Amino acid sequence: MENVSSLNVIVVGAGLVGFAAAVSLRRQGHRVTIYETSSFKSELGAGLAIPPNTLRCLRDLGCNVANLDPVENLCFTSMGYDGSQGMQSDNTDYEARYGMPWLMVHRVDLHNELKRMALGDGGEGPPATLYLNSRVISCDVGVCSITMEDGTMRAADLIIGADGIRSTIRSFVLGEEIPIPPSRTAGFRWLTHAVALEPHPELDWIVKTAPRGARVISAPVSAVTAASNAIDHRTIIIYGCRGGSVINVLAVHEDLRDQDSVAWNAPVTRETLLEFFSDYHPRFKRLLGLADDVHLWQMRAVPPLKTWVNNNVCLMGDAAHASLPTLGQGFGMGLEDAVALGVLIPRGTSSSTVPTRLIAYETLRKQRAEFVAAESFEQQHLPAKRGLYLRSIQMRDEVMGYNVKDEAQRVLCQLLGRK
Ligand SMILES: Cc1cc2nc3c(=O)[nH]c(=O)nc-3n(C[C@H](O)[C@H](O)[C@H](O)COP(=O)(O)OP(=O)(O)OC[C@H]3O[C@@H](n4cnc5c(N)ncnc54)[C@H](O)[C@@H]3O)c2cc1C
Incomplete structure (x- = not known):
């Protein structure tokens, strides 16, 4: 008999987005196992911008923001290479306008917090299980299984390829390898x-x-x-x-x-x-x-893909839509994917409905994430578009005012035929 109480989910990749996916799905009661190729011995030390839409998602997933020891970004001050003063943007209205400030954090602190939220005993749902030094080398989308480097095979009701810009899972979802072009x-x-x-x-x-x-x-x-x-x-x-x-x-x-x-x-x-x-x-x-x-x-940016989903397997984060850092939205888009999937695959979902739900996931997420990826490229390369994101209130509202949880709930109601 089909198990409808909780799904068995595999996440490939324990980057920021892989952990976020694990958090989002464990909160729905699903049993999540994460396979990560590295041993986390040399984590990337760098800062990361957390604009309001990203912070909204982190809070929705139960993040303790104090653990990120953030710095608030109250303005952008531009200066000329010769030391001259340029314009100053005012970000002090973000909290009033979007309900959230713009924060800046250390990636390692964010990764540790997402890891705690995914694997820790506290929090809703069963803690996820993480296997390090576990490279996934292939995925069979027909039977929803992965194969590890040592030949071990694992099957699941849902597989999420959160394995970054050089994704392995992507070619199995698409049925072909696609080149990620240089961006100059x-x-x-x-x-x-x-x-x-x-x-x-x-x-x-x-x-x-x-x-x-x-x-x-x-x-x-x-x-x-x-x-x-x-x-x-x-x-x-x-x-x-x-x-x-x-x-x-x-x-x-x-x-x-x-x-x-x-x-x-x-x-x-x-x-x-x-x-x-x-x-x-x-x-x-x-x-x-x-x-x-x-x-x-x-x-580099991932070009628009023909699909992100195939049967019970989907792509998420940089594997699906890596962008240039011009808009500071790369992680934010992957995090929105994770929140959306948690809403669309709630507690009690049967595995036979996963493919339909993944199509709804793609419909909701693909256009928005690919818009951000395309803008990140154009606003880096086209002189007329440089700085547009911060100059255009309309664009900022579209990107930072977005509430993915509300949008996913609307799509879920449509899927279930409710008003
Ligand atoms: C310079 C720079 C600045 C940026 N600044 C910002 C910013 O300010 N704000 C923002 O939102 N975003 C920013 N980004 C983008 C952001 O860093 C990425 O979008 C985000 O980290 C992607 O996370 P991910 O989990 O999808 O992928 P990754 O972080 O690449 O994680 C993928 C994980 O999968 C693992 N993996 C890969 N293949 C396999 C396999 N076959 N089997 C098992 N595991 C595997 C990898 O080891 C890795 O741990 C920036 C990016 C760059 C390059």
């Missing part, structure tokens, strides 16, 4: 402890000058790089996290390398960084001169 965009990324800035009064503007918020340092839009005819897109984004004790720096730029022939993520020296920004004002170079453990990241 990359970013130097590192963290600096705020105490390291203290001996340098010329850096007081980063943490000591009100209002608190992100600082954005741009090369002149009209400038052309010496090495090519490309527009100079170099932009340094700086913000605090972990209660302001850590400063996150991301220096995005046009990547003139052949991106297919270099690593997606590689360490670089401080000297390389300083040389890259050698024409910047000395006060910015002072900050770059304090950088340690700098990595150069290629940034």
Whole structure:
């Protein structure tokens, strides 16, 4: 007899989105098992923007926001590469407008909190089980099973491929491999402890000058790089996290390398960084001169896929719709996927209705997440669209004012034929 009390769910990937999916489904009483290829020994230290729509989802899933030790982003202050002052956006109305502030957190703190919510004894539903060092190598969408590197096979009522931009599950859902094209965009990324800035009064503007918020340092839009005819897109984004004790720096730029022939993520020296920004004002170079453990990241976006679902298997997060970080919405879109799926697959769902529910999931999520991915690319590359997200109240309202839980409940009622 079919078990309708709780489903057996497999999540492939224990990144931010994989854990979020586990939380969302355990809260509905489902039994969740997560398989993760890594051992979590070297987690990525970096900051992450949590805009209001993302924070709304975290709260809906029962996140204890205090555990994230967040810093509120009250404004974006733009500055010229020569030290000149630019515009300042005011984010102080976000709480009134969207019911949530815009926060900035450390990724490791967020990952730990989602892990606690997924695996911990507290919270609703049965705790999920996590297997580390467990690479999934294939998925049979016909019988809803996965095979691990050691040959072990596991079957489930629902499989979620939350295995990131280089997803394994994606090709089994689509029935073909799809290339993730180079984006001509990359970013130097590192963290600096705020105490390291203290001996340098010329850096007081980063943490000591009100209002608190992100600082954005741009090369002149009209400038052309010496090495090519490309527009100079170099932009340094700086913000605090972990209660302001850590400063996150991301220096995005046009990547003139052949991106297919270099690593997606590689360490670089401080000297390389300083040389890259050698024409910047000395006060910015002072900050770059304090950088340690700098990595150069290629940034790529997943092109629109023909589908995200196949029978009882679905894609979620970066596996389905990785975007460039231009809108700070990559994780937010994956988190919205997780909240939506929890609403559409509630307690008591029978496994035979999962394929129909996954189609509803795709209908609800695909257009919105692919819009964000496309905008993240265009607002990085098209001069006329640069900064549009922050300039356009309509766009901000669409992205940050969205309530995925309400939308998913509306879709669920349609599915069940209720008003
Ligand atoms: C520079 C940069 C800045 C960003 N800033 C922001 C921001 O400010 N705000 C925001 O919302 N988003 C931001 N993002 C995007 C955000 O980081 C991603 O969208 C998010 O982390 C994706 O999470 P994920 O769980 O889908 O994928 P991942 O984090 O890639 O996790 C996938 C997991 O699956 C595992 N895995 C992969 N293959 C297998 C397999 N075969 N078997 C088992 N496990 C497997 C991996 O080891 C990994 O742990 C940024 C991205 C970049 C690159």
